[in-house]
Amino acid sequence: MKRLVGIMAFASFAAQAAPAAKPDIDRDMTAILTSSAGQPLQGLAAIRLHDGQESYRFFGGFRHRQAGRAWPVQPDTLFRVASVSKVVTTIGLMQLVEQGKVDLDRDVSDYLGFRLRNPAFPDEPIRVRMLLNHTSSLRDAEGYTLPPDRPISAMFDAAHPGPTGDHFAKGSDKVPGAWFEYCNLGYGLVGTIIERVSGERFDRYMQRHILDPMKIAGGYNVHALSHPERLSTLYHRDAAGWTPETDDRTAGGDMAGGWPEGQLTHYRPGTNGTLFSPQGGLRISMPDLARVAQLLIGRGELDGVRILKPETVALMERTTWRYDGHNGTTGEGTAGPFNRYGMTIAWLTGWHDARGKGDLPYIGYRGGLRGHLGDAYALHSGLWYDPARKDAYVFAITGYPADESSERGDYSYFTRPEERVFTALSHAGGGAAGAAGHGSGGG
DSSP: OHHHHHHHHHHHHHTOOSOOSOHHHHHHHHHHHHOBTTBOOSEEEEEEEETTEEEEEEEEEEEEEETTEEEEOOTTOBEEOGGGHHHHHHHHHHHHHHTTSOOTTSBTHHHHSSOOOOTTSTTSOOBHHHHHTTOSSBOOTTOOOOOTTSOGGGGGOSSSOBTTBOOBOOSTTOOTTTOBOOOSHHHHHHHHHHHHHHOSOHHHHHIIIIITTTTOOOBSOGGGOSOGGGBOOEEEEETTEEEEEEOOOSTTOOOTTOOOGGGOTTOOTTSOTTTTOTTTOOEEOHHHHHHHHHHHHTTTEETTEESSOHHHHHHHHSOOEEOOSSSBOSSSSSSOSOSEESSSOEEOOOOBOTTSOBSOOSTTOOSOOEEEEEEETTEEEEEEEETTTTEEEEEEEEOOBSSGGGGBOSSSSSBHHHHHHHHHHHTOSSSSOOOOOOOSSOO
């Protein structure tokens, strides 16, 4: 009875809403939030774009808890969106490509300032585009970030593997350019290239050249956020309740992928692009992430401001790898929703494997969506858009259980809450915006 009362209170907190144009969708979203695997999730923020404009939104749950009080998820709540960050990082790199400062087919060694080769393929250059499509033959090993006083080159000493292990894939079939193995470390190299080419620190470059021109309030440097009170702490759920994973704003709380300015006094841009987590460190609200989707739907233009050329967006989307059963892993592990990949942009094709699971976002899906997923710190996020239909699905789901096996998808390699969010948003193609939860307590 005690747990039932708690869930009912959480539901009330999650969806105190103005009259909604789509009550069935609001009800479904509230159910996702309050009864995931029999337990509530922490938070849910979701937006649907239709014909390029927002047609539905939902915000529920809490962004932070402290001393018995909970602060609600709101439209301006900033989430660390994990690997969805890679899309925005790539937009930053592609500006330099357009300016002729980076050549996608050039050896990354020419930009990094040190020679980078997989020892198994010493004569095969690792090219810039291979970092973006995960065919570089690099791997994450036990980690992919280093502190400011360590150069990123330390990761790749084949004779004396760096502090996070051996970062080279092994096997005759894993030649650079052919084998797909999801690699976050590759984006640390992308961040390093951005720094060396631009002369600016990665977080500052992205702020000046991408986020500010797009009027996005967020960033890769958690210690430089203009509104830190909007940040969502990411918690996982376990028997003890809610345990913070990252972005814990209490005293001594962890801020993953962030370094206070005092620790960066002697940092030289271009030596270690992992500092601000180009692969997963972007903090952004869902309305602003929807603006990223609008930029991509608009072929590089947003509100009359051109960030990329149309042909550059098309180049990011162009398929560079397709799973054939033998040429790579299909996700971050041995199985996942990645089946077709461009340069950071994945496609949802409706494919499924022998187990009947694949990249299907919802039953009845007919293709067209592309973008990226995020999965870290008990959060799952998504930025998926269809430029032909001018549709987009943007969401952040927080507070997964410590053991996510209970949340495995019913028909895909997405989690069950993601499947349910996709399904609910698929019915939100037109009409006015829906509900937003508001409140100052509960949870």
